[in-house]
């Protein structure tokens with residue numbers, strides 16, 4: 001019986017050929033393919049500017065920097081997210097302040113954010129958790145009213161929609177991930193998108209040591225150019241090898257989303273009437289790409305999360321404990337940015353589980369997962 005993974009990137013010959021072409025061209029670092037990927041991504045997401053980066057984590061770092069976040073500021077973040085969301089403000093000497101999330105989507109809301117604003121808050125990072133679009137509009141209004149920068153961590157949300165448009169529009173700056181755990185992958189990689197031209201231009205310079213001339217400009221200059229460095233920048237560049245993969249992957253994104261939504265709906269139907277099981281589902285204002293298909297396990301289910309994980313493992317199926325809570329990690333032990341209890345975050349982190357979902361997952365494999373979830377409780381102790 002073949003083991004079923006929780007996630008597999010959908011990569012094929014076309015990606016390999018695109019990378020071979022880049023190698024043959026002799027230009028493997030950030031160059032023309034990166035520029036082409038940025039243009040294609042901006043068009044797909046209906047935003048004015050896209051700046052490719054080495055990861056979503058570095059895109060978040062740049063997003064906070066161009067938004068003017070400084071050491072000593074407070075930045076509201078959900079604890080219920082991959083730890084990079086909380087780490088990004090920390091890199092700038094700012095303090096991540098944890099907001100709780102709502103149970104239905106796993107996302108922050110205008111109320112959970114408002115509850116933890118301080119006199120020092122200058123920005124909010126809102127996450128589309130597991131691809132589930134957040135309700136941006138009320139948060140947009142709050143940030144405008146208080147003069148706060150709204151940054152969207154859309155790491156998982158390529159292909160999700162909000163009020164009929166691609167998710168990730170409408171924040172001041174949005175960060176994306178192309179890690180293989182997400183839908184669209186370049187191995188490692190990220191993107192910063194924004195409609196603000198000045199911020200895009202500054203991000204473009206900062207990712208390349210804040211040099212005033214790009215590699216392409218230096219390459220095309222006839223006289224040896226004299227570059228200068230206006231501030232302290234970073235090396236957060238994407239390579240053209242990655243961008244070439246990204247271009248191919250972007251062309252497959254709509255098909256990927258369609259397939260994932262089909263599979264998600266099969267899970268939802270299979271578990272619809274099971275007491276104690278709740279599946280992640282689209283909110284009324286948008287659609288998810290189901291980057292993470294999570295189920296919440298309530299007491300009526302009869303098996304707790306650890307027992308269910310043990311059952312799935314026994315049946316040759318990889319699953320994951322649900323999304324983490326950063327404030328429960330040793331890295332944030334004793335952290336001063338925990339201003340209020342986070343009951344929903346802790347509840348979701350303790351009782352959710354992510355099931356296998358990826359483009360190539362066959363129906364008969366998914367049926368094995370469903371049967372395993374619904375099988376009677378193991379007689380052996382959990383954690384075996």
Ligand SMILES: *Cc1c(COP(=O)(O)O)cnc(C)c1O
Pocket residue numbers: 054055056057058081082084085127129153155156176177178179189190
């Ligand atoms: C994956 C992820 C990140 C980090 O992305 P990298 O590209 O690996 O840096 C950040 N935020 C969220 C919500 C994520 O899921």
